[in-house]
Amino acid sequence: MLASWSFLLTCYWLFLPHFSVNLEVMQRKLTKKVLLGNLPVGGGSPVTVQSMTNTDTGDIDATVGQIHRLQQAGCEIVRVAVPDQAAAKALSEIKQQIAIPLVADIHFDYRLALSAVEAGVDKLRINPGNIGSRERIEAVVKAASERKIPIRIGVNSGSLEKELLQKYGWPTAEAMVESALRHVSLFEELGFEEIVISLKSSDVPVSIRAYELISEKVNYPLHVGITEAGTLKPGAIRSAVGIGAVLAQGIGDTIRVSLTSDPIEEVKVGFEILKSLGLRQRGPTVISCPTCGRAQIDVIRLTEEVERRVKNLEKPVKIAVMGCVVNGPGEAREADFGIAGGKGEGLIFKQGKVIKKVKENQLVDALLKEIEGK
Numbered sequence: 001m002l003a004s005w006s007f008l009l010t011c012y013w014l015f016l017p018h019f020s021v022n023l024e025v026m027q028r029k030l031t032k033k034v035l036l037g038n039l040p041v042g043g044g045s046p047v048t049v050q051s052m053t054n055t056d057t058g059d060i061d062a063t064v065g066q067i068h069r070l071q072q073a074g075c076e077i078v079r080v081a082v083p084d085q086a087a088a089k090a091l092s093e094i095k096q097q098i099a100i101p102l103v104a105d106i107h108f109d110y111r112l113a114l115s116a117v118e119a120g121v122d123k124l125r126i127n128p129g130n131i132g133s134r135e136r137i138e139a140v141v142k143a144a145s146e147r148k149i150p151i152r153i154g155v156n157s158g159s160l161e162k163e164l165l166q167k168y169g170w171p172t173a174e175a176m177v178e179s180a181l182r183h184v185s186l187f188e189e190l191g192f193e194e195i196v197i198s199l200k201s202s203d204v205p206v207s208i209r210a211y212e213l214i215s216e217k218v219n220y221p222l223h224v225g226i227t228e229a230g231t232l233k234p235g236a237i238r239s240a241v242g243i244g245a246v247l248a249q250g251i252g253d254t255i256r257v258s259l260t261s262d263p264i265e266e267v268k269v270g271f272e273i274l275k276s277l278g279l280r281q282r283g284p285t286v287i288s289c290p291t292c293g294r295a296q297i298d299v300i301r302l303t304e305e306v307e308r309r310v311k312n313l314e315k316p317v318k319i320a321v322m323g324c325v326v327n328g329p330g331e332a333r334e335a336d337f338g339i340a341g342g343k344g345e346g347l348i349f350k351q352g353k354v355i356k357k358v359k360e361n362q363l364v365d366a367l368l369k370e371i372e373g374k
Helices: 002-015 060-073 085-096 110-119 134-147 162-168 173-189 204-217 232-247 263-276 299-310 328-334 360-371
Strands: 034-036 039-041 048-052 077-081 102-106 123-126 151-156 195-200 254-256 285-288 318-322 337-341 345-350 353-359
Touching: 048 263, 060 077, 060 085, 060 263, 077 085, 085 102, 085 110, 102 110, 110 123, 110 134, 123 134, 134 151, 134 173, 151 173, 162 173, 173 195, 173 204, 195 204, 204 232, 232 263, 254 263, 285 299, 299 318, 299 337, 299 360, 337 360, 345 360, 353 360
Parallel strands: 048 077, 048 254, 077 102, 102 123, 123 151, 151 195, 285 318, 318 337
Antiparallel strands: 034 039, 337 345, 345 353
């Protein structure tokens, strides 16, 4: 039986039309490099994945604990809310207990930004729509400049300046870009160029357009995201569409997936987006067929079990779980490891070659043994 399977697969590969796949590396826009501590953002550096804690920042133990879990999941930059002086006072201790760059998220009270700078954070995020007067912004920029701390100009469609809303009628991409450019101009006037820019809307097309426009006008690194994207499933989809569409144009240097969920899920989705575009590799990529009437194994159960059992693997392997011989052989050949189903049984592949045939209830165990090299 194994011989007949192998013959079928050999024929499939021999007569499969060979087509040329464009494997050219995506041409990313080369932006200015900004350092968050020792971590570069922009300047051709890998696109980084970041998240934001949802703890009370003043609760140091809870915040540090969550940051450690985020880092373990792959988070490379973490942002914390600083709504009051209690949170600002906690920043120094939090910074001492973590190993990834710490970003202070500041709204309304510029004095909190000054406190965050004093605490030694690695970056500030301020919102031009609510930070206050020019004098207050100048004070923040001066303090950040003295400590060589970058600032993200974080424009959000929900908090644009009133005059821009009156000018454009609603939070358009053009309004968001004008808001960002106003503050870029002010920062540059003050001799400050350690700038990162974001323009976030919950409207996916508006966000995409805003990033396209700003990319044409500045050379600063861009933080890409879709704000208020929603709960895990719809939020992941909206983020993948919006962030993916921007990144696919070579625009963007760091991303945050905003989900109404555990922040660790933001990191997972972020890496999946980057992996899908070939921009980063971290951990396994599991591909599987959508199932149909041809499948004679339980593809859904098998795939879910494979995902569960490989989720903590760090090596970037591609794993295929396929239900039949129509697409299975080709997909398995593209993967590092794979399953191609038969009737209550299946083949285990490694680097495109058939390794063994086993019963359905042994498929996942056999696959994991090959992946783990046992």
